[in-house]
Amino acid sequence: KNEVEQSPQNLTAQEGEFITINCSYSVGISALHWLQQHPGGGIVSLFMLSSGKKKHGRLIATINIQEKHSSLHITASHPRDSAVYICAVDPYFGNEKLTFGTGTRLTIIP
């Protein structure tokens, strides 16, 4: 069982819809990362958080340390948001290595 589980694996939505992607993990962590991988393959770091909530434009990331759960929300989704979204955690005593989820493929239809 992977230490980091994401849901859903695939998500298709209409433009303008509110999107939620979930990430659950099983170990104590120092930080959680949300990454975006474009269809062209490049990976971009969206957020890094260890508590609470962060917002950047239409993207919001939240984390609940007690429940070992994080969510990534996209408001007013747009076709350019179509990408794979990857959750990754830095476990306590993890020797500074990230453990990745399997990713959520998001497709936004115009």
Next chain:
Amino acid sequence: DTAVSQTPKYLVTQMGNDKSIKCEQNLGHDTMYWYKQDSKKFLKIMFSYNNKELIINETVPNRFSPKSPDKAHLNLHINSLELGDSAVYFCASSRTFNGGGAASNEQFFGPGTRLTVL
């Protein structure tokens, strides 16, 4: 200016060959990584270097040998390539500061190198 660059972007080669992938970052970071992304898009850490010193070496065949000539460069040499080595390899870098581990800091990824072994 490109923050983290990798060369080549594509690499097609025969089984048994030896090849290298180069990575350079101009962000002034002190930690660099190599990740492997398999056909199912699953990312996994291979190596991490901090200030030219190896700090993470996952269960990777010793045909893979990273080399860090300086803080800004981390190259990956692969000997005796096998079919299963076909994947996309990503280089990344991050800072270490405020006592936090490098993995607790934002990572910047290179564009990836798609390796195909025939």
